Amino acid sequence: MVELEFQQKARALIDSLKSICANYGLGNDGNEFKIITQAFLYKFLNDKFAYEAKRIKPILVAEASLGDALAKMPKNELEMLQRRMGGDTARLKPQHFISYLYNRQATADFAKLFDDTLLDIAISNNDVFAVKTDGGTKVVLFDRLSQYIADESKRDDFCRAIINKLVDFSFERIFTQKFDFYATLFEYLIKDYNSNSGGKYAEYFTPHAVARIMAEILVPQATRSDVRNVSVYDPSAGSGTLLMNVAHAIGENRCSIYTQDISQKSSSLLRLNLILNNLVHSIPNVIQGNTVLHPYHRDGKDLKKFDYIVSNPPFKLDFSDFRDALDSKENKPRFFAGIPKVKPKATDKMEIYQLFLQHIIYSLKPDGKAAVVVPTGFITAQSGIDKGIRQYLVEHKMLAGVVSMPSNIFATTGTNVSILFIDASNKDKVVLIDASNLGEKIKDGKNQKTVLIQEEEQRIIDTFNAKQAVEDFSVAVSYKDIEGKNYSLSAGQYFDVKIEYVDITPEQFAEKVQKFTSSLNSLFGQSRELEVEIKKQLAGLKHE
CATH class of the missing domain: 1.20.1260 (Ferritin)
Structure with a gap:
């Protein structure tokens, strides 16, 4: 009350x-x-x-x-x-x-x-x-x-x-009171100020359903008492929705937050979020700047490695003005799968999420975990940087799984998204979930978005954490299975193909065959008539 x-x-x-x-x-x-x-x-x-x-x-x-x-x-x-x-x-x-x-x-x-x-x-x-x-x-x-x-x-x-x-x-x-309820208050506070305003660096508010799923899978309830003195990083933090959820799961006094974001507005909002959520001790780690070009957090000369990383990076952005500066010997290990090329048309944006994703993988501790929102096209691309990143994750056995979300889970973008879970310690089964059919579609202003109810969120979380295989919903596959599917991380490609069998009598079978035969004979007859008509029309053609 x-x-x-x-x-x-x-x-x-x-x-x-x-x-x-x-x-x-x-x-x-x-x-x-x-x-x-x-x-x-x-x-x-x-x-x-x-x-x-x-x-x-x-x-x-x-x-x-x-x-x-x-x-x-x-x-x-x-x-x-x-x-x-x-x-x-x-x-x-x-x-x-x-x-x-x-x-x-x-x-x-x-x-x-x-x-x-x-x-x-x-x-x-x-x-x-x-x-x-x-x-x-x-x-x-x-x-x-x-x-x-x-x-x-x-x-x-x-x-x-x-x-x-x-x-x-x-x-x-x-x-x-517990600070969790500030999340809805904070969203109300900034709802008009943290949306895509059409600028170069578009900002999106991550839905709380996505944030909760990421936190509950990264830090399962059963393991929370063992997690302490850990670092949590977001290289494209925005206003910090993902970080707050992970911090609450771990315990605000058991973790330190590290962030970087190019937007001054987002950094200011993130600071407010940290203050409201009892995480003031992490404010000195909030950096406003270009993570891709100038990653800030370091241990000595080397980039800092983190226990947990969460991110909802921008998907596409024209970064042609500093693209060549990234293509250096120093950045080769960080961008191991490559750097997107400049598009032929100036209006076409570049896949900057590929850089953030590689930076995240590079920034993980050997036993670290990450959850990243990616466009669903990433999980099935047959070539290029996307496939190179997936192949790297499989070959190094550092995948936990993927959850493919319903369309319009983000009201501000029509891009279908999936959540990629990375776990450097997972050498066993990889969980792939197709949650695309879940949720209820509602109007959000001029946009339509899909909202998951709490039971659906929990179903995704429980299925993933238990590594369950559920018909037409989830699979638990080996790294070898994924390699055999050209490194695809789409759950649907691993579902069993079901063939429906119906018991019929010999008479019923003969009747069906007779109907098929009659139908084919009719089609063949029409084909012959059409063939004669076409030849007749061709013969009547004259050059004028």
């Missing part, structure tokens, strides 16, 4: 912030998502600090204004209080609290006070909360939000409107 009530109020807050942006001319503006996500984050950091302060010093619970109570506290006592807080709690000063700003709305240049407060929080917490670029520049928590209002005379009122919405909302009741 607490969870449902909180989600309703949180969504109402998000809608209110969107309404404020619209009222000040920023509806559907490119900066709207920055304002909403940063205001949302500001409130979260306030409430997390308040929750921790009251937990450590219960006397603060009775205080009407926590900010005022902290302002009266001796400096050394306040410092001691902050040191006792966890590393995922931002360090705040009394004047950073929303209540402090709320009580000073009559101040001249309120927008400046508001912006200065956010920037001071960002500077005070830069070491923990800043995202880095691959060049080493730190991207701080907050911007000057009022700068996005072109009319300077309206900036004070804009900032007051935000503060008035934030002051009536609280996260504190749910900090004792």
Whole structure:
């Protein structure tokens, strides 16, 4: 009940912030998502600090204004209080609290006070909360939000409107709850801002069904108590849906997240996701940059190897501007199956997922596991880089299996997708599942998508983890079987061909043969008549 009530109020807050942006001319503006996500984050950091302060010093619970109570506290006592807080709690000063700003709305240049407060929080917490670029520049928590209002005379009122919405909302009741339910809230928060906008680097929100299936197969329930102190990597992280699911499966305090993504927007959203999901300790590992061209995470000079890797990489992208830079001696081991060629037409995009997939294989530890979303065409291609990658996985015996998903599982793309599971320790059977007939088709705005119900998700997970062979659904095959099928990873190619047998009497058999014979005789007769007619028509042709 607490969870449902909180989600309703949180969504109402998000809608209110969107309404404020619209009222000040920023509806559907490119900066709207920055304002909403940063205001949302500001409130979260306030409430997390308040929750921790009251937990450590219960006397603060009775205080009407926590900010005022902290302002009266001796400096050394306040410092001691902050040191006792966890590393995922931002360090705040009394004047950073929303209540402090709320009580000073009559101040001249309120927008400046508001912006200065956010920037001071960002500077005070830069070491923990800043995202880095691959060049080493730190991207701080907050911007000057009022700068996005072109009319300077309206900036004070804009900032007051935000503060008035934030002051009536609280996260504190749910900090004792498991963080999993933030997933749906986070999706609601960013649903309008993390879609394919037609730009060069299209961003897609990975459906939670896909993310859950990947996590439950990578980290099965039966093995979770043994998993600890592991690294989880996504080289095309987006807003982090896949990572959050794997982290929850392992335990947030048992893993460290490592990411890279070329999009500044996605990196900012990922940071917010990590904060909401109790994974602040991994923020220093969030890198904004080009993974394919400049992979960031290293152990010394060598690329870092990871225990778990998840990814939903972009499938096709024109990377002709840096394609030749990839074709170097240094990159040969990483791109072992080759680098896609530049397309003859400038409008044709290149198969960049092939590079991400090879990078993932190269970045796995010897006993590591990975789950990657790929276009379904990858699993059956008869030649080229796709086949080369599959052949490599088979020859090195590092396949766990493939799940072919229903069409339109992603509402934003019509490409059929499969999930490729890699397991360097699996030397036995490989599981291939055809889940293409599962799910219910529903409308999602202008698009149609397929949604799996929970029982269908669980069926896929249980069948895969048990390595079960289920008629017309799954097979468990050997590496030799796969080699014999030209390295195809399509379950359908391994299903038994069924021949229906029906018992009939000799009389019934004779009757059927007679009908077939009569039918053939009729067709042969028509053929002879047609032959005569064609010859007659040809004989009548004259040259004029």
